[in-house]
Amino acid sequence: MVYIGNHLSASKGFLAMGKKASSLGGNTFAFFTRNPRGGKAKDIDENDAKALMDYIEEHNFGKLVAHAPYTMNLCSDKPDIRHFALNMLKDDIERMEYTPSQYYNFHPGSHVGQGVEKGSEYIIEALNEALFEDQTTTVLLETMAGKGSEIGRTFEELQYIIERVDLSDKLGVCFDTCHTWDAGYDNVGDFDSVLDEFDKVIGIERLKAIHLNDSMNDRGSHKDRHQKLGEGYLGSDALAYIINHPLLQEKPFILETPNEDDGYMNEIAWVKCLSEY
Ligand code: FE
Ligand code: FE
Ligand code: ZN
Numbered sequence: 001m002v003y004i005g006n007h008l009s010a011s012k013g014f015l016a017m018g019k020k021a022s023s024l025g026g027n028t029f030a031f032f033t034r035n036p037r038g039g040k041a042k043d044i045d046e047n048d049a050k051a052l053m054d055y056i057e058e059h060n061f062g063k064l065v066a067h068a069p070y071t072m073n074l075c076s077d078k079p080d081i082r083h084f085a086l087n088m089l090k091d092d093i094e095r096m097e098y099t100p101s102q103y104y105n106f107h108p109g110s111h112v113g114q115g116v117e118k119g120s121e122y123i124i125e126a127l128n129e130a131l132f133e134d135q136t137t138t139v140l141l142e143t144m145a146g147k148g149s150e151i152g153r154t155f156e157e158l159q160y161i162i163e164r165v166d167l168s169d170k171l172g173v174c175f176d177t178c179h180t181w182d183a184g185y186d187n188v189g190d191f192d193s194v195l196d197e198f199d200k201v202i203g204i205e206r207l208k209a210i211h212l213n214d215s216m217n218d219r220g221s222h223k224d225r226h227q228k229l230g231e232g233y234l235g236s237d238a239l240a241y242i243i244n245h246p247l248l249q250e251k252p253f254i255l256e257t258p259n260e261d262d263g264y265m266n267e268i269a270w271v272k273c274l275s276e277y
Contacts, residue, residue, distance in 0.1 A: 002243065002275035003062025004212075005029035006255040006264045013045060014052035014099065018059070024261060025268040028062040028252040033092045033104070038071035038084075041095065049098040062252040064099065065140070065174065065209045068092060068106035074126040075109035075119035075151060082122055085109075089130045096137040103209055103252070105140040105174045108152040108161065119151050124164045131167040140174040140208055145182035145224035153183045153222070155201035162202065172208035173198075176256075177242060178227070179211070181234060184220040188238040195247055204247055212253045212271070214239065228257045229267050240274045249277055 005026030008017045010033075021029040034041035056064070072085045089106070096104050111119025131139065141161065146153030151161075162171050175198070181187045185194045198204060214232030216225040230236035243253065255267055 001060075001250065002272060002277060003028040003250070003252045004255070004268050004271045005062075005252070006257075006259070006268070007031065007067070013048045015048055015055055018052045018055040018061070021061070022059060024265050025272065026264075027060060028064060028254070030065045030067050030105075030254045030256075032069060033066050033095065034069055034088075036067075036069050036071075038069045038088070041091065044095055044098045046098060053099060062250070063209065064102040065252050065254050066092075066096060066099075066102065066104045068104065070107065072106060073109045073112075074106075075111050075122040077112050077114045082126070086126045086129060089126060093130055093132070093135060093137060093139065097135065100136040102137060103140050103172070103174070104137050105142050105209065107144060107150070108141050108158070110149045111151055112149055116151055116157060119149075120157070120161055120164075123151065123161050127161070127165045127171070128167075131165065131170045133167065135170060137170070138172045138208060139170055140172045142174045142211070143176050143180050143183065145176075145179040146184075146222040147182075147224045153179075155198055159202045162206070172206045173202060174209045174211060175207055176211035176213065177234060177239070178213035178215040178232075178256075179224060181215050181219055182217060182221050182223055186219060187242065188219070188234055191238065191241055191245065195245065207248070207251070209251055210242070210248060210253045211256050212239065212242070213256050226256055226258060228259060228263065229255070229270065243271055243274055244276050 005028040144150040144152040214227035
């Protein structure tokens with residue numbers, strides 16, 4: 001069983017997203033916890049959240065992969081931006097409990113000049129403040145392309161953070177196929193070795209979700225520009241290999257490709273058709 005879906009707008013509520021995912025042929029989805037550029041989150045309608053949880057159970061969905069706003073920079077050099085980001089993170093993790101036991105993915109952040117180590121310290125501090133013992137959500141750090149001063153462009157950078165967080169059992173990783181390629185990992189020529197390295201550095205059990213994207217740029221470009229599946233430098237064969245990798249089965253695959261609904265429908269159908277499981 002392959003779990004595949006795309007990013008959906010949260011504007012019509014939770015249950016509407018579940019139904020929308022089904023209408024596109026999907027059985028998981030991603031959504032922004034608030035406007036991707038930040039700002040205040042709207043109030044949660046508890047009944048709507050419950051209705052979605054019933055819906056995804058009835059329809060055998062995979063884990064949902066919520067996404068923090070892009071503007072949430074936990075490791076900014078500016079204290080007010082860090083403070084703003086931490087409040088957002090705390091609020092989001094609390095809100096995720098209305099849709100229990102799903103995933104919440106965030107970009108570790110951009111250190112903007114003060115260095116990876118200092119930046120990582122800020123991220124660790126923030127996670128230590130925000131995570132709580134009874135939470136059911138697993139918080140995912142996303143593998144990044146290494147654009148600008150992004151932290152998380154190597155497995156080592158992610159592991160550095162993970163192993164320093166007290167409640168690290170609440171943490172996992174979201175593997176973005178475009179980002180890791182742009183960061184320099186050979187997802188086309190030797191994907192087995194990439195996962196092997198992930199396992200050695202982080203531990204494969206931390207790999208919880210995949211962002212399934214092609215890339216507009218060549219390996220190591222650090223550009224982070226997503227392409228439609230099969231139309232970029234990764235190509236159909238590599239993506240098909242990734243979808244069918246034994247170590248990635250039962251995990252949610254989320255499309256973040258430049259598409260409208262019809263394009264997503266086609267890609268979802270393509271993934272399901274290619275899946276050997
Ligand atoms: Fe992302
Ligand atoms: Fe991504
Ligand atoms: Zn990206």
